Amino acid sequence: MDFPFIFTLPMPQVIPSRVDNHIERRLSAMQGQFLDQEAYAEMLARDDRLVYEVYEIERPEVEGEMLMGISIVHPGKVGKEFFMTKGHYHSILETAEIYYCLRGEGCMVMENPEGYMCVETLVPGTVLYVPPRWAHRSVCTSRQDDLVTMFIYPANAGHDYGTIERQGFRKLVVESASGGSEVIDNPRCK
Numbered sequence: 001m002d003f004p005f006i007f008t009l010p011m012p013q014v015i016p017s018r019v020d021n022h023i024e025r026r027l028s029a030m031q032g033q034f035l036d037q038e039a040y041a042e043m044l045a046r047d048d049r050l051v052y053e054v055y056e057i058e059r060p061e062v063e064g065e066m067l068m069g070i071s072i073v074h075p076g077k078v079g080k081e082f083f084m085t086k087g088h089y090h091s092i093l094e095t096a097e098i099y100y101c102l103r104g105e106g107c108m109v110m111e112n113p114e115g116y117m118c119v120e121t122l123v124p125g126t127v128l129y130v131p132p133r134w135a136h137r138s139v140c141t142s143r144q145d146d147l148v149t150m151f152i153y154p155a156n157a158g159h160d161y162g163t164i165e166r167q168g169f170r171k172l173v174v175e176s177a178s179g180g181s182e183v184i185d186n187p188r189c190k
């Protein structure tokens with residue numbers, strides 16, 4: 001039988017007091033994801049930087065359960081493109097997700113198979129509802145601070161990375177001429 005449980009997110013570190021899985025994604029795991037492939041190869045040759053990390057609370061991956069955890073995207077750029085998560089659709093497309101931003105600055109890039117796109121800004125306190133059918137990727141746009149979000153989603157959702165790996169997102173988040181961030185069309189998407 002399951003009993004209710006608690007954990008804490010002690011500030012400012014925001015590493016959960018309970019962690020079942022800690023996933024690290026380095027530059028080498030992001031092959032083909034950044035637009036500037038030359039800059040990617042150069043950076044990788046120098047240092048296989050840690051791009052983002054996920055701390056997960058494990059639950060059975062069945063209908064009725066929820067998965068939750070903390071996602072931390074570190075500051076950095078490949079060429080002009082900010083560090084980001086791989087991004088995915090849920091394998092069960094009709095499953096939603098909630099994100100709550102705890103620290104940093106960034107955005108969530110989203111699109112759906114119907115051809116709609118949306119980019120929402122994330123700052124501490126922002127709650128983002130990602131409806132069913134929307135692929136999602138978080139991007140850290142700060143130069144010095146991690147983007148930290150908490151996520152909650154149905155435990156049976158599953159992850160489809162392949163669609164995004166093949167096509168990329170139709171919008172990219174890059175450094176602007178003034179040193180801020182801007183959203184541009186992905187030239188690789190026709």
Ligand code: PAN
Nearest residue numbers: 054071085086087088097151153
């Ligand atoms: C999150 C993401 C997490 C890492 O838990 O899995 O932020 O991003 P990628 O899975 O795209 O590498 C989530 O959206 N789960 O469904």
Ligand code: ZN
Nearest residue numbers: 090097136153
């Ligand atoms: Zn998700």
